[in-house]
Amino acid sequence: MIQSEADHSVFFRHSSSMTSIYLVVYVDDIVITGDDHEGITQLKQHLFDHFQTKDMGKLKYFLGIEVAQSNAGICISQRKYALDILEETGMLDSRPVDTPMDPNTKLSPNQGEPLADPGRYRRLIGRLNYLTVTRPDISFATSILSQFLDSPCDSHWDAAVRVLRYIKGAPGKGLLYEDKGHNQIVGYTDADWAGSPSDRRSTSGYCVFIGGNLISWKSKKQNVVARSSAEAEYRAMALATCELIWLKQLVKELKFCEPSKMELVCDNQAALHIASNPVFHERTKHIEIDCHFIREKLQSGEIVTAFVNSNDQLADIFTKALRGPRIQYICNKLGAYDLYAPA
Incomplete structure (x- = not known):
């Protein structure tokens, strides 16, 4: 078995007969898959011989x-884990809501009374x-709530309870x-310019699909205050580009597929123009490193950029609190x- 350079918890073996074995390990838990059935049997026997393992x-x-x-595909969920969280917090009988965060709510530090037991908030x-x-x-609601771990207040706890009520609707x-x-x-990238009321920093969000299936999101x-919406979007594009490059290395290494040009989708025309414009000027010199990084990938042909209408921007859900119908639309995409919903 060869250890992956892109992800050190992944091991693989490709045989001359064009079959493969993949092994993923986390501490003492292992998942083995692949189409080399004889090789998988031998691998499991090897593990039995050298370690105390159980199939x-x-x-x-x-x-x-x-x-x-x-036959339709593979589904992954954390239903039991979600129900355990609801049970531990006494929210199993709560009334569900259709959004994890109220779009009209803007959280900031020291907003309300400090919690008597901040450890409870941190665990949640x-x-x-x-x-x-x-x-x-x-993801967006949890990212916002994670910013107040140092000294959580009752308003932050109330916002966390709303997330639980949202989970209750569909655990x-x-x-x-x-x-x-x-x-x-394909990667979708978006940014919410100056969304934080306390320090006016923006939020980057992206999601990446392989073969039309969601693989990665953030x-x-x-880290810095963006001086324009285009700059905020461009920094988000740089973050998503790093993820695309890493995923390309991983899928090539695993011989999952031979990736063609990867597509980076954005809904900001100014940011796309900066990416394709070889001339630096006064307004973009402070983001020059990101400019060089993305333009280098564009010129090498590794990625191509594309514009998408804001209504079809799937990364929207990672940068701002949305209304229920909008969340449902993006979730379906x-x-x-x-x-477990009734058919």
């Missing part, structure tokens, strides 16, 4: 993630952070992966469904 059979549960496989946010592994729809929501007949890599506050 749990077909993958159904891994690190709190539930896995369901059928830590658990919500892990829930975002299969719940991209709560079994997860991601569906299916064969859509192509292996194209909602993150930017992301492949995030309530797997």
